[in-house]
Amino acid sequence: MEQKQYDLVIVGAGLSGLSAAVEAGSHHLKTLVLEKGRTIGGNGNYVEGALGIDSYLQKQHGIKIDKLAVLKSELDYSHYEANAAHLKHYFDHSGETIDWLHRLGVEFAGVGAQGDSWPTIHAFTGGGHAAVQVLEQKARDLGVEFLTSIAAQRILSTDSQVQGLVAKNETTGLEQTFLTKHVLLATGGYADNPQLMKQLVNSSRLMTVSDGKSTGDGLKLAWQAGGQHASLGAPQFGGGFIYDPMKPAFMYMGSELGAAATQEAILWVNEQGERFINEDVNDNMCNAGNAILTQSKVYSIFDQAAVDHLEKVGLYKKVGNSPVSPDKLAKLPEEIKADLASHQRFLTSAATIDELAAKLHLAKLPQTIQNYNQLVAAGIDTDYGKDAKYLTSVTDGPFYAVELGVGIAAAIGGIRVDNCNRVLNDYGYPIGGLYVIGNDAAGMMVGDTYAVTLPGSTAGYASFSGRNAVQHIVEE
Numbered sequence: 001m002e003q004k005q006y007d008l009v010i011v012g013a014g015l016s017g018l019s020a021a022v023e024a025g026s027h028h029l030k031t032l033v034l035e036k037g038r039t040i041g042g043n044g045n046y047v048e049g050a051l052g053i054d055s056y057l058q059k060q061h062g063i064k065i066d067k068l069a070v071l072k073s074e075l076d077y078s079h080y081e082a083n084a085a086h087l088k089h090y091f092d093h094s095g096e097t098i099d100w101l102h103r104l105g106v107e108f109a110g111v112g113a114q115g116d117s118w119p120t121i122h123a124f125t126g127g128g129h130a131a132v133q134v135l136e137q138k139a140r141d142l143g144v145e146f147l148t149s150i151a152a153q154r155i156l157s158t159d160s161q162v163q164g165l166v167a168k169n170e171t172t173g174l175e176q177t178f179l180t181k182h183v184l185l186a187t188g189g190y191a192d193n194p195q196l197m198k199q200l201v202n203s204s205r206l207m208t209v210s211d212g213k214s215t216g217d218g219l220k221l222a223w224q225a226g227g228q229h230a231s232l233g234a235p236q237f238g239g240g241f242i243y244d245p246m247k248p249a250f251m252y253m254g255s256e257l258g259a260a261a262t263q264e265a266i267l268w269v270n271e272q273g274e275r276f277i278n279e280d281v282n283d284n285m286c287n288a289g290n291a292i293l294t295q296s297k298v299y300s301i302f303d304q305a306a307v308d309h310l311e312k313v314g315l316y317k318k319v320g321n322s323p324v325s326p327d328k329l330a331k332l333p334e335e336i337k338a339d340l341a342s343h344q345r346f347l348t349s350a351a352t353i354d355e356l357a358a359k360l361h362l363a364k365l366p367q368t369i370q371n372y373n374q375l376v377a378a379g380i381d382t383d384y385g386k387d388a389k390y391l392t393s394v395t396d397g398p399f400y401a402v403e404l405g406v407g408i409a410a411a412i413g414g415i416r417v418d419n420c421n422r423v424l425n426d427y428g429y430p431i432g433g434l435y436v437i438g439n440d441a442a443g444m445m446v447g448d449t450y451a452v453t454l455p456g457s458t459a460g461y462a463s464f465s466g467r468n469a470v471q472h473i474v475e476e
């Protein structure tokens, strides 16, 4: 079979791969994008927004961020495990990356903070899917070729220089070789790889909302080619999540019961029925995930008065800390009714607290609720210091318990790259022509906890790193 020669082969057509494809096309590089899924966009389709500092939109809104202060705070947050030089390079070009996306036709609905974060998230109009469509069309217009249902298998190299790539057609099982001196790995991290995830977080309570295709292929390909094994980095936790191991987690992403149980800072208890945390920890989704995993089981407990309040009066706290949060949970009573009628295991209801405690073997629940209601009456959380505005009593039956797992969107890290996103070998030297971008490289930004303080940071990094790698190839 004829083997085609490309300037560049990009593995993965998600947010980072598509950003790289557009950049490569605009520099007239003969570029091929291989995508193992049938469709384009990867997890980029679900993204709410991307980080930028000093973007056109922030200037319009008068938002000024001191880049050095952000860098310092992020290094502190990561316990200096983040790579300062790479992070700085990213921050310095993050605003212009948003401007570039905007010039291509990607629209942004707004920019702001999530909770007490830096105001860095630029929310895509129409979500990530709309942005992905713009990028794909632009890349095609620039002559970039796409193949779907084909998964990269191994990198061909001689003398530490990439020579090509072997990929397997997912339908026929047949392998095909593509000749190129440059391969960009953009496979989206490893949230869907159980072995790697077990090394990162050993828990059966993770509810993965990724697209199922983030199986760590980029890591495996880079390691096979001699790339250095860096620390596995961080899970991108989305805070608490309805615990239902029987159904794909994405089915609960729009659940109002899930929002009530995880986002509203109402009472959480553990497997004994004891309170264990200030529930407004969900200001930082990753901290909330960490806190939940300190216990063997976690239940969110609330009463009918809370349901009525959330349905008719309004939220206690913005959902997802997001500027695009709804005002009320109008469908909450309906959802509760339907879940109880279909005997969903994650939801338990009882007329009294004693009955709820007995049903779930939460021996200490009655005492916990008595204590908690006293804190509510006093208006101060002397146990864990939750903000008084989230202290709501649990007094009016029926009572509800929702079992919680931890949502996870992505897992990043595992490969060390330099400032041009080249893969480094064990000695810290680049492997010729091998680049890693997006989630596959984003471990460079974090320590063991994802940078929720900088919302939009993986999506912003996906676009930045894709362009960064291509610009290096062009300069070479």
Ligand SMILES: Cc1cc2nc3c(=O)[nH]c(=O)nc-3n(C[C@H](O)[C@H](O)[C@H](O)COP(=O)(O)OP(=O)(O)OC[C@H]3O[C@@H](n4cnc5c(N)ncnc54)[C@H](O)[C@@H]3O)c2cc1C
Pocket: 011, 012, 013, 014, 015, 016, 017, 034, 035, 036, 037, 040, 041, 042, 043, 044, 045, 046, 047, 048, 049, 050, 051, 150, 151, 152, 153, 186, 187, 188, 189, 209, 210, 211, 213, 214, 215, 217, 218, 236, 408, 409, 410, 437, 438, 439, 440, 455, 456, 457, 458, 459, 460, 462
């Ligand atoms: C529900 C959800 C919401 C999110 N929201 C945000 C947000 O608001 N802000 C934010 O910053 N981040 C968010 N993220 C994180 C998101 O993963 C990244 O921001 C972004 O998608 C990373 O881009 P990527 O190109 O690295 O990965 P992806 O966009 O996932 O793309 C990877 C692509 O590689 C393909 N692939 C994998 N292996 C192979 C192979 N062997 N051969 C060929 N193709 C392969 C995959 O099929 C996929 O299409 C969210 C994630 C999820 C799941």
